[in-house]
Every structure is written in C-alpha cells, then in structure tokens.
Amino acid sequence: MVDSASNNQVFIEFLAQLRSYYLKRDKTPIFHSVILAGVYDIKNLKLKLRPDSEHQYNSPWNVAAKFNVDMSFSVKQISSMLAEYEEDQHTGMDIPAIADEIYQYTSGYPVLVSSICKCIDEELPEDDAFGDVASAWSKDGVSKAVEMILKESSPLFESLVKQLDIYKELRDMIEDIIYRGRKITFSPEQKSINLGLMFGYLKEENGHVTIANRMFEMCLLNLFMAEESRGCSFF
16 A cells, blocks of 8 residues: 555655656656555655655645545445355345345445454354354344454554544544534535545535444444543543
C-alpha cells in the first residue's frame, strides 16, 4: 500500500525516479502508466520531503482518480454467497433472513461479513449453545459471532483505534456521535468527516454523519467505556 510507504525515503526516491523517466519519455521508452493504490486521497499524503521537523501536504503527481465502485456487499450479494455455501453444506438456513441479519451488523463491510461467516462456520458448531453447523446458521448465531469477534483483537479494529489516536479531531467527533448522541451535519469538505469517510468509519445518513456500521459502533463504544472505567481520558 502506498499509504504505509509515504514517509519512506526509498519510496520517495522511487517516485522521483518514475518522474524522471516521465520527463524523459520522448527520448527513452518508459511505462505506459503506473497505478499507486492506497486508502488515502493523494492530497492527504504527508510526504517526508523536508527534515523530520517539517512536514507538508503534497502530491508527487497532483493527480488522483476518484474511485466510484461501492466495495460494500448488498443484502442480495450476501445472499448469493450464502446460497453457494448452502449448496455444499445443506444447513437448511433461512438465507434471506441470515443475509439481512449480517447486513444489519456490517452494512456490507466485506471484512466484517467474511469474519461473521467464518466464525459461524468454524467456531460456533463447537459451542455448546449450538452444537452443529445447522443450528449456528441462525440469527442467534450471527449475534454470537459478532460478540466473539468484538472480544478478539483483530487488525481491522487495531487499525481503527490507531487512526483515532493519530487524528484527535476525528476521535473527538466520533466520541460526540456515539457517547453524546450529537447530530453533526454532513459535509465531506470538513477535514475530520473527510478522513472518517476515507477510512470507511463514517457515512452520511439523512444529512448527518453517522458511524459506518453497527460493529464499528459497538467496538468504539466498548473502547470508550473501558477507558472511562479506568479513569482515562478519551485521547
């Protein structure tokens, strides 16, 4: 990912080399195109072009293509995946009901959808409350899978907390939404809202900013409550 390398000197030198090739393209054959993939909008990358004490927002190319493909799964798409699974496993699950229940918790966030399905398939059949795969594929099974996932450390939730530690204003806004029930008017131009949208933690709903899905909201609420119970500040 470009994001994780943006402050690496070797990566910056690589960008400089590509730019040099581009400027000499009339004399020397070079790549037709180069795609740099990452989460951040290119204008938000902080490149270490100056000493450590001086950072600036910059773009090596001043070009960023808007990515308009919705990567979230719809209820219909979740149903299709469950139908394929059902053809092999024959659990007898109510596919529309289970797909809708998974969507209610995840809003189609791919990693969370996959995590719930994996947990139900691999872990719940060993739980005494279910006993087999058929029993696990139920609304209670989805709820139990969510509970188990939220109790485990995962790269997704670790990354979420890390970004909130880095961007204090984003954390303060999310705390206001979750903890204080504050209604914040949606504006993608506002810096913290833009960051939250970019990371996939926030979304627009009825003209206001809201948490992207229930599982993120539950994870963050647990975090804030745990910190409060320890007498910690929220940042």
